[in-house]
Amino acid sequence: MKVALFSTMAVAAGLCLCATAASAQKQIGAYKDWDAYTHTESGNTICYMVSTPKDSKPKNVRRGDIYFMVTHRPAEQVTDEVYLNIGYPIKKGSSVDVKVGSQRFTMITEDRDAWAPDAASDAKLVKSMIRGRDMQISGTSQRGTKTTDKFSLLGFTAAHKAITSACKQ
Numbered sequence: 506m507k508v509a510l511f512s513t514m515a516v517a518a519g520l521c522l523c524a525t526a527a528s529a530q531k532q533i534g535a536y537k538d539w540d541a542y543t544h545t546e547s548g549n550t551i552c553y554m555v556s557t558p559k560d561s562k563p564k565n566v567r568r569g570d571i572y573f574m575v576t577h578r579p580a581e582q583v584t585d586e587v588y589l590n591i592g593y594p595i596k597k598g599s600s601v602d603v604k605v606g607s608q609r610f611t612m613i614t615e616d617r618d619a620w621a622p623d624a625a626s627d628a629k630l631v632k633s634m635i636r637g638r639d640m641q642i643s644g645t646s647q648r649g650t651k652t653t654d655k656f657s658l659l660g661f662t663a664a665h666k667a668i669t670s671a672c673k674q
Contacts, residue, residue, distance in 0.1 A: 537660025549580035552672035558654035568592035
């Protein structure tokens, strides 16, 4: 079920990063390093927040867009679903490692995308992001290149409060 729901997040992520789709979404606000949005799909409101990395290594690797999202879809009773587009096809059978402070998490992968394996993992990761200062994400491309992306968590709590308020059930 997680994989099917993930396609909605990918669409929402594409909307927030695509200037031509500005009319399909509404920005709730910009909170330091995180932006919060609402989007309506099939008459249902989706709320999400998104950020891009402050630093990516190695520097000499060509990658597509890299962004991390947290999404609420009240009509589907989904809260705090995390999603990552890592910007390259991920090595098959591998996972993406996430570190927030001393806590470590593993995300499952498919193509360029990664997400927590279940709702409980989503909740734990979001809880650690609320408490954290930054988040480091490591992955390996199909070509074997190891990458590390560092995301700031400044503004995360405010953006999370904004999407939670906008998507109250």
